[in-house]
Amino acid sequence: MPRHDEHHAHQDGLAASGGATTSPPDVQDLPAARLARTVLTVALLGYLSVTALNLAGERLRLPQLIASVVCLVLIFVLQLGHSRPGARRAPVRQWATTLSAQALLTYLPIAVFHSQWGAMAGFLAGSLLLLLPGRWAWTAYGLVGLTMLVPPALDGLSLQETVYLCLSTLLTGLVVFGLSRMTELVQALHETRGQLAGMAVTKERLRFARDLHDLLGYSLSAITLKSELIHRLIPTHPERAMDEVSEVLVISRQSLADVRSVSSGLRRMSLEQELGAARSLLQAADVDVRSDIRLSGLDQQVDSVLAAVLREAVTNLLRHSHVSTCTLEAVEEDGWVRLTVVNDGVDPAYRDASTDSGSGLGNLRARLRTASGKLTVTRGAGTFSLTAEAPTHPVSSLATPDDGPRPLRDPAA
Structure with missing residues (x-):
């Protein structure tokens, strides 16, 4: 998927899940990585051109002119290497060698070209800031600036010109350092945006897979149980069988609508409605439901999450146990709601060998974390208890797994 589409998928996924999102201001005005590299290259060439023009005014002999051009080209190549993103992560021996070469190309030509070559010390100062550790980098940067006080003094230039060369060296070093870091940061920014877009698409796919798993597992279990009940009722109670057929049609139509809503990210569920459907489904399976x-009023997100938990719990109950009695409890107290599903039909020797087994509880934990809730599972002697707790009005939908809710007070206590 192109990055443009991934970005829109990210926005659509957040909007569909109810999370608020705003795009960074002027995100389209961010410079491209190629533009940042171009700006850096042009700036370096500009400084080199100033030095070349200064040398041209000195009426150098041909060998000196050729030597100056070669040195300028070598410094330019070395500086491009030092300014590239990730240059600091290169082996120490590599950048120590290139940094030493740049230092030689900076100071040795001063013996021939004198103060006119001093501008190249700014490149060296910038490279030191880019490659050396923080404390050493700024110390070396300052020393390079101070060394540029010497050539003007030896040439007999005025104090003003001496200070000017020192300050221009330090300023050039900062410009080279800043533009190089900007290029690296722009590239990192664009790479990070691409990774975030990819993560958003992956997250949306996981949401779709999770919703589809919870939805179809419940609906298909309900249709299967209702169909088995109809098969038993047809010979003896045809009228009741017809009523059950009508319910199967309702479930199948609702399943189709739910699948469509999952694909569009607009699915909303009600815990009270799911409790009624769960009772009906369990009773159809000859389960004694208590x-x-x-x-009272639940937050929409919490309502949908707990409804999904109930669906998955009932689906697992019917798939993995031979239950005769099931207790459904949904209690709201002190700003928290607790959903508990307990059944007495667990087979201790049961193991699901299917490749997709075990994903249901993981899905439920992931759902509850988005509502600042938690899931507790307890296995006893032939019993299985699943408890989901969440605040009725979560402060944030971005809670982390460690942000577990305060457990409800036991009404019996």
């Missing part, structure tokens, strides 16, 4: 429902 319920304790005390709910």
Whole structure:
């Protein structure tokens, strides 16, 4: 998927999940990595051109002119290497060698070209800032600037010109350092944006897979159980069988609508509706259902998350156990809501050998984390208890796995 499409998929995924998002201001005005490298190259060439023009005014002999051009080209190549992104991560021996070569090309020509060559010391100062560790880098940078006080003094130039060369060296070093770092940061920014877009697409795919797993597992289990009940009822209770057929049609139509809503990211579920559907489904499977429902107004996100937890819990109950009694409890208290599903039909020897087994509880934990909730699973002697807790109105949907909620007070305590 192109990065442009990935970015829009990221925005659509966040909007669909109810999270607020805003694009960074002027994101389209950020310079491209190629433009940043071009700006750096042009700036380096500009400084080299100033030095070349200064040398041209000195009426050098041909060998000196050729030597100056060769030195300028070598310094330019070395500086491009030192300014490239990631140059500091190169082996120490490599950049120590190139840095030493640049130092020789900076100071040796001063013996021939005198103060006119001093501008090249700014490149060396910038390279030292780019390659050396922090404390050493700034110390070496300052020393390079101070050394540029010597050539003007030996040439008999005025104090003003001496200070000017020192300050221009330090300023050139800062410009080279700043433009080089800008190029590296721009490249890192664009790479990070691409990675974030890819992560957003992956996250949206995981959301789709998780929702589809929870949705179809429940719906197909419900249709299977209802169909088995219809098969038993047709010979003896045809009228009730017809009623069950109508319910199967309702479930299948709802499943189709849910699949469409999952694909568009607009799926919303109600815990109270799912509790009613769960009771009906369990009763169709000849399960004695006991319920304790005390709910008022829940946050939309929490309502959908707990409804999904209930669906998965009932689906696993019907797939993995031979249950006769099931307790459904949904209690809201002190700003927290607790959903508990307990059944007595667990087979201790049961193991699901399917390749997709075990993903349901992981999906539920991931869902609850988005609502600042947590999931607790308890296995007893033939019993299985699943408890989901979440605040009725979560402060943030960006809670981390460590942000576990405060457990509810036991009403029986």
